[in-house]
Amino acid sequence: MTTSDTTNPGTDAGPEPVAGPDSRLHTFFNDPRWALAMVRATVLEAAHPQIGAALIDNSTFVAHPWRRLHNTFLSMQRMIGADAQVRGREAARLNRMHERLKGTDPRSRPYDAMDPGARAWVVATLYESSVTMCRLSGQPLDQAFMEELYAEFRAVLATMGDEPGQLPDSLPEFWQYFDRTVEEELENTEAMRIILYKLFDHLPAPPLLSGFPTLWATGRAVAGPVVGAIAVASLPESFRRRAGLPEMPGAQTLMQGTYLAVGLARFLPAGWIQPEAVIDLLALSPDSDDPRARTVAALHSRMKRAGALLRLITPLPAQSAPASRTASATDSAQRQDAEGFFRQVLDQTGNGSLDWPDLAAMARELAGRLDLDEPEETRLYHAFADWWRELQSALDSDGDGSISAQEYAAAAPGLAGPALIRVAETLFEVTDRNGDQQIDADEYRTLFRTAFHRDVSGAGGVTYTRSAFVREFLTFMSGRQRSTPFDPLLAGA
Template sequence: MTASAHGPDPTGPRTPEPLGPDSLTWRWFGDWRGLLLAPWAGSMQNMHPGLGAGVAEHSRFFEERWERLFRSLYPIGGVVYDGPLAARTAREVRGYHAAISGVDAHGRPYHALNPGTFYWAHATFFMLTVQVAERFGGGLTEPQRHTLFDEHVRWYALYGLSMKPVPGSWGEFQRYWDHMCADVLEDNRPTRDVLSMRRIARPPLLRWLPSPLWALARVPLVRTTLWITVGLYPQTVRDRLGLRWTPHDERLLRLLGRSLHHAWRYVPERYRFHPRARAGWDRERGRPAPAPVETPARNLPPEERRGLPQHYVPRTGPRG
């Protein structure tokens, strides 16, 4: 944790330095393997009482699940990969949450920009990065975990919210994570909705696939995705949700992770990354690239909702 994150800066407030290609976060966060963890991240976020309430009352995520997922990757990824524009992207992401507030079914007020709530969402993205590297990327050393933690603090600081909820070290973060999983997270409807994928629609990129073929492909896809999700949960979360995980399951997941790690080496480097991340790498390597790359039209929300402040809709029209 830097001094500027935890205490006053004697030189006055400064815009935090965005992450760059020398960071471990750049190496892992925009990697397409992170999609394997999308239900894990979404359900872990929704188990937070305030975040789950906001999703339940303000989101239509489950009516356009794939579109919401794929368009969100652009601005969220931009906070990591947009370089000199990263702080602007972070302010835009923060702005999408400004109007999300209310009182949940238990009478508890919530607001998406409550620092503890917003940081929890960020913590899951940080842990997604750690999990991609640990489970599917060959593993991390202990110093690399500390480095990723320090980088996630710089990343979070770009949002301009209170740094009070941010743990002071990787060790403190582990205690924070364990406490949240054991004592704060709840089993609620938005979490169960994330895990309910039996009738999930085709992804936008597969709209050409005949419905009968998608119906056949969906069964193993859903089963494998849910199995991976359960395997990545902490045991306290599995217990809360009543989910079973055996030592045999764990061995199989480790085997899958090692196999994917070795197979991924044969994917050309540029195509291992989401377009927003790829544009960042291109910019740093001197290749011409639009800045920033925006979501294509197929991922946009329905026409009647595009003017709502909580939706990311590129002002200049979709690109990328």
């Protein structure tokens, strides 16, 4: 097992382990059951008042769940990897992100994503759900394994810079801490209810299945309630009663059967169940330059032709001649397009209005994709903050501190002001890592994770000048054009 030179406080076990390929924690990373454990852990996190409030106000998990899944997986992969420098860099990035997440909940209670107790609870839910996952699937962990795993989770918290005492020193003390937190601090929060009763029922299709809306909707209608029921059944019984969470008949049997069935996937070939491969495949867009995208595009094309043939041979009801398009009809269509852009791109948190957390989420996504260090990340956040002030000044007609879809649609054509131009220029500068004033193939892929829609073979692969990048970004962010790489970047689920 990989070890560090630090000692685990309160024990005589010697050096405290860190994550890596030989760690206990890493054995769970490719275990399909861990997906169920992560859902359970997320529900328990969201039931914590501070974490639940931060999720509601700042997270994109409702509007962009697949993107959030990809980013969470990437962060976890870095945090449990063998490279100490990568772990430290990711911990610093997460801390910078959490420092920006502060506010008050609907009951006027302050929340702070840097609160030591809340951060410790996140790690605690991951550990407890991992142990519970094994128990529910009929393979309970022995005491030695649980203690080693617990030490590794404490090491992850220490990597984040938190004081060791935020989680108890010993495993018996941890179980007391966990039970006490469940009994005294957890609540039936809005974030928890959304995860259990809305998220899975309304989960948008991942890019891979975006061309099959009927198929996705049918599968979601069946699977969504089942996933929610399994998550509820797996929660501590005392909390279920106190939070008033209904448990459907047979849910316990269904839950245990699901854990057992998913556990059998461990015997499949390793390449089939690696989470990185699965998540990347789900996030694959048909127009990506990934070789697998050709197969996806061909499948999408065949499905569309089959649908067209079906419509051709199916009698259609008689339709009246379309009316000529009047100026008012054109204006109405433009407003609908603007409101659609508002919902899919600008409203990143999915709460129905445009607020600073929505633009902060854009900055966070862009900074994460580019893996920016602190100075560049701060520049990008400041540029988006200036744009938010510009938008408020121009669009917040009722002065309520947020912008509605109607306020945006009424003024959408004139959005490309100086602050938005500065956002585009800043994004170009932080993407252009080598400073040659052009974005090459590798820099482009780092930002967009998709195909170029351009010839990248000539002139050394240089494809994007500053002016072209800024022009395309402004065209997109003002809602005038959706057929650009920025659409999957900021609008994709």
